[in-house]
Amino acid sequence: DAKTTQPPSMDCAEGRAANLPCNHSTISGNEYVYWYRQIHSQGPQYIIHGLKNNETNEMASLIITEDRKSSTLILPHATLRDTAVYYCIAEYSSNTGKLIFGQGTTLQVKP
Amino acid sequence: NAGVTQTPKFQVLKTGQSMTLQCAQDMNHEYMSWYRQDPGMGLRLIHYSVGAGITDQGEVPNGYNVSRSTTEDFPLRLLSAAPSQTSVYFCASRFNTGTHGYTFGSGTRLTVV
Numbered sequence: 001d002a003k004t005t006q007p008p009s010m011d012c013a014e015g016r017a018a019n020l021p022c023n024h025s026t027i028s029g030n031e032y033v034y035w036y037r038q039i040h041s042q043g044p045q046y047i048i049h050g051l052k053n054n055e056t057n058e059m060a061s062l063i064i065t066e067d068r069k070s071s072t073l074i075l076p077h078a079t080l081r082d083t084a085v086y087y088c089i090a091e092y093s094s095n096t097g098k099l100i101f102g103q104g105t106t107l108q109v110k111p
Numbered sequence: 112n113a114g115v116t117q118t119p120k121f122q123v124l125k126t127g128q129s130m131t132l133q134c135a136q137d138m139n140h141e142y143m144s145w146y147r148q149d150p151g152m153g154l155r156l157i158h159y160s161v162g163a164g165i166t167d168q169g170e171v172p173n174g175y176n177v178s179r180s181t182t183e184d185f186p187l188r189l190l191s192a193a194p195s196q197t198s199v200y201f202c203a204s205r206f207n208t209g210t211h212g213y214t215f216g217s218g219t220r221l222t223v224v
Contacts, residue, residue, distance in 0.1 A: 042217065044215050
């Protein structure tokens with residue numbers, strides 16, 4: 001699986017968009033990009049995933065660059081409850097079932 | 112639909128004791144995994160399974176055994192507990208189609224004294 005690189009921490013003002021970057025320059029053509037988050041000590045929560053097209057769901061939007069070497073998770077109107085550690089992971093679509101977490105980005109949403 | 116259920120939620124063991132952490136899911140997910148998370152650290156994969164009867168090692172398998180006799184259950188066994196196994200353990204499951212991410216349980220907080 002491709003290695004992903006994320007900034008260790010970011011701040012965002014409440015009500016503003018939070019844009020979390022992820023670099024995956026060695027990603028292969030059949031690897032999906034998945035995003036999860038972990039709020040405090042709870043179990044991680046799946047947010048969104050994509051292959052090459054931009055994706056949007058009720059939680060967030062995922063923008064993947066055309067060369068697929070990086071992506072951005074967008075929380076359009078961050079709230080204090082969005083304060084969490086966000087993980088970007090590349091996983092083979094051939095479904096090995098093996099999901100390896102990196103260090104993630106700690107997002108602090110401030111009032 | 113209960114999702115992923117982990118039991119117990121808390122456990123204290125003495126060094127050398129053995130125990131089994133239970134994980135059950137009622138979503139008919141083919142894939143299941145176990146992770147541990149040490150204080151202030153990220154999640155590390157212990158073992159995972161892509162279906163009943165099939166298991167494989169993750170990043171930190173030593174000291175743990177798993178089996179997958181049914182689709183629903185994926186127990187994690189600590190053979191001889193050590194203080195280094197003090198951690199929070201998370202179980203997760205998902206379909207094999209990759210159309211959605213993993214669903215995680217709420218965790219088991221284990222302390223080995």
